Amino acid sequence: MKKVLITYKLNPEIAKELDGKFEYVLPDKSGFKREEVLEMIADFDVLVPNFSFYTDREIMDKGVKLELIANFGVGFNNIDVEYAKQKGITVTNIPHSVTEPTAEFAFALLLSAGRRLGYYDRKIRTPEGLSWGLYDEAGLPIYGKSLGIIGMGRIGQALARRAVASGMTIMYHNRNRLDKTIEEKYNARYVALETLLRESDYISLNAPSSKETIHMIGKKELEMMKVTAVFINTARGNMVDEEALAHALKEKQIWAAGLDVFENEPKISPQLLKLDNVVLAPHAATKTLEARDEMGLEMIQNILGFYFDTYPISKVV
Numbered sequence: 304m305k306k307v308l309i310t311y312k313l314n315p316e317i318a319k320e321l322d323g324k325f326e327y328v329l330p331d332k333s334g335f336k337r338e339e340v341l342e343m344i345a346d347f348d349v350l351v352p353n354f355s356f357y358t359d360r361e362i363m364d365k366g367v368k369l370e371l372i373a374n375f376g377v378g379f380n381n382i383d384v385e386y387a388k389q390k391g392i393t394v395t396n397i398p399h400s401v402t403e404p405t406a407e408f409a410f411a412l413l414l415s416a417g418r419r420l421g422y423y424d425r426k427i428r429t430p431e432g433l434s435w436g437l438y439d440e441a442g443l444p445i446y447g448k449s450l451g452i453i454g455m456g457r458i459g460q461a462l463a464r465r466a467v468a469s470g471m472t473i474m475y476h477n478r479n480r481l482d483k484t485i486e487e488k489y490n491a492r493y494v495a496l497e498t499l500l501r502e503s504d505y506i507s508l509n510a511p512s513s514k515e516t517i518h519m520i521g522k523k524e525l526e527m528m529k530v531t532a533v534f535i536n537t538a539r540g541n542m543v544d545e546e547a548l549a550h551a552l553k554e555k556q557i558w559a560a561g562l563d564v565f566e567n568e569p570k571i572s573p574q575l576l577k578l579d580n581v582v583l584a585p586h587a588a589t590k591t592l593e594a595r596d597e598m599g600l601e602m603i604q605n606i607l608g609f610y611f612d613t614y615p616i617s618k619v620v
Contacts, residue, residue, distance in 0.1 A: 377458075415561060601617075
């Protein structure tokens with residue numbers, strides 16, 4: 304019987320889907336440490352890392368039986384995919400279960416940052432409070448404003464659907480232009496990245512992380528944005544130069560930001576922590592009980608599909 308090592312504390316009720324088909328090991332705490340995985344991995348055929356567990360060459364070399372890395376996450380920047388390919392190890396991800404919760408959270412960040420909800424909540428709890436004046440400390444509307452989406456895949460389109468329903472207009476930048484029927488569905492305009500950065504009122508980063516997209520939003524890109532622009536990132540932290548973003552927010556080069564991911568998470572730039580014009584979240588876009596369980600089920604379906612051909616699998620390599 305094939306053996307599965309799950310590095311994080313998956314809901315045991317979801318793990319039961321593997322019963323009778325695989326032997327599997329779950330941590331009894333929040334997750335296995337890297338050192339623990341290195342000690343155990345030689346006995347396992349399948350490794351299940353979560354999106355914050357980096358699976359590198361050392362782990363794959365010690366995993367002499369490894370056939371499959373079933374990632375618990377839509378991205379796969381936490382896995383040395385090229386090395387897995389060289390070793391003949393299949394890598395899968397879970398693009399379907401994360402779509403709606405991530406788009407939902409991106410839209411929540413967009414509203415919170417634009418309408419200053421986080422700022423209001425913090426200030427109203429303090430002894431000094433905040434001004435209740437009609438024009439004082441006002442936020443920005445979303446109705447009638449433009450949303451620029453960088454990466455118009457599943458999540459980008461789910462975000463567009465919410466934005467259109469709220470009266471926003473859509474422009475997008477993608478590696479490839481979408482089919483006209485999809486553009487018409489959201490009345491979305493395909494533009495160059497520079498155009499999107501210069502013209503959008505709100506900008507959401509939803510592209511996949513890769514070597515080519517590291518720091519794709521940096522000083523130059525931030526300087527292109529409107530001073531009233533709101534920037535949202537629910538993709539990956541390394542796609543944004545965090546220090547440059549903190550500087551742009553501090554100097555009011557852009558209006559605000561909503562961030563769910565960071566360059567060196569769980570560490571966050573101390574500058575960001577001091578700013579009132581940024582909403583911060585702990586990589587929580589999919590953090591609902593329902594979403595986590597659905598992610599677990601999709602991950603398990605990938606394992607079952609790999610070995611038993613019972614489900615289509617979301618294969619990276």
